[in-house]
Amino acid sequence: MKIAAVFVLSSGFWLTADQQGQRAFDGGRFDAAAENFEDPMWKGAAYYRAGEFKSAQAAFARLDTAEAHYNRGNCLIFLGQYDDAMASYDRALARVPGWQEARDNRNIALARAERMQQEGGEMGDQQIGADEIVFDKKKSGGEDTSVAGEQATDSASMQAMWLRRVQTEPADFLKAKFAYQIRFEEEVGP
Template sequence: MTFNQSNRRRQTRAGKQPSLPLRSSVPWVVGLLFLLVLAVGTVRNPHFWLTADQRGDRLFAEKKYAEAAKTYADPWHIGMAQYRDGQFEAAAKTFARVPGADGAFDQGNAWLMGGKYDEAIERYDRALGFRPGWKEAEDNKALAMARKEMLAESSKHRAEESANAYKPQEIKFDLKGENKEGKPTEMNGEKMSDAELRALWLRRVQTTPGDFLRAKFAYQAASAEQPSGTGGTP
């Protein structure tokens, strides 16, 4: 190898050396820009890193049930948010996407709260088919059947007997405006429809169908002790 050839190789190698640090820095620059974009997105949207169900959980905890229902991805969570928001028919249809006993049971609860007693009974039967002897399903089915029977009665006397048969001891309404805890009932001495009672009960507590219907039976029993007058349907 001649001196000139060796010198050219050294010069070639020397000429390439300044470009090496520049090439190796490119991935770092790209990574830094990516992190900056993510940081800006996080500042603008604090929920940037959360999944749809996690965002829904936050809205649910804030009692923003309608928003939570639109945010969730999981059918069961969507149905629960709709249920708490009073969207019982929508909740029942959503719970139909949940397989097995739990899906059928939650469907029954939604139909029961929505006043669709035949549908509720059928779903409870389906839940019991998956899980025989399930006490909660049996109890709620009995409540749905009792309510259906009450609505079918043409005689006021027989309707009152049906209501009294299921009146719980622990719940008693005072139509003067307070319940046993001394809280206003917002009833103002007037009979209330199913929809009005459901809305009232959902505002007051986070409830199950059994809680609601037991309260309704107690309310109707109290109504029977007052002079009859105009008002909503039983």
Template sequence: MKHGVFFLAMTWTGLWLTPDQAGQRLFDKQQYADAAEAFQDPLRQGVAWYRAGEFEKATQAFARLSSPEARYNLGNAWVMLGKYDKAVASYDQALEQRPDWTDAQENRALAVARGKIMEQKGGDLGDQQEGADEVVFDKKKPQEGQDTQVAGDQAASDSMVQAMWLRNVQTKPADFLRAKFAYQLANEDAEAEE
């Protein structure tokens, strides 16, 4: 009986699509988690998990490949998880294969700088706090989300910048990190003056 239900749930177009084609259709509809489940190509799967805010799953998908693009994307996912040393190592692997890759060079430099700042402070702020269980985005039913009280405006702003960057698919990770670090540096300078 279950096989009959499965057959009825399939569409005619579904009969003619490869898993990656079906995944691309879901991805184009911004159904990123469903797309990641459908994709067989690890690079496309990793990108879909990344867009879904599932950075740990994205690292697992990207780690299955050794191309410079996969290593670069792996670095981006590690940054989003606050694992700056792993991000730097991933960017280094990408740069070994493509030494003149400006985006990878910029993201690596930002990850190094961020790692040093966090080392001095003893940890990160907000959703990227080292040791945090996961980063979760309530995209489908925000009215059912849970409000979280965070001390200070810094962590709230970090989350907002991160969420905006994730929605804007054209933005480079370097742009997001540059904006985030500039904001944090400005806040540190303001606090130091007080």
């Protein structure tokens, strides 16, 4: 008599939490992966990929490895906490002194901190960013400089109006902001 073995791997019944997290991660479902993972490094990576930088940095903070400090520094940059990011990179560099990426990212955090000081000082505990990006698909790009009845007279006022009206996810906002800054520095110079 033969007995057929039944495996319920597709539903995840026999999988550990980390295995379920890995399946979700591999499938691009990063929020679900982060909820499933018990391993702090994987949990942090999943939150990071999901754009949940505050949760990601908290997961990485549970570890005392060079990689965890490096990843935490990356999260802190996205959160606009540049001094804390530099301290995290310093901890990573104390463990791996020749780590060029950690040194480069520390320099980015330093430059952003200095730029924040020049552009109006510290923001305190405020978070920089909006909640959601919304595009008006009926308008063609760049032709209308008015936003809900307001008319822009110069570049700074147009940017201020736009920032008051835009709603974006922090991850999307920061991607756009950093891309703009890189493009601006390439055109104008530092």
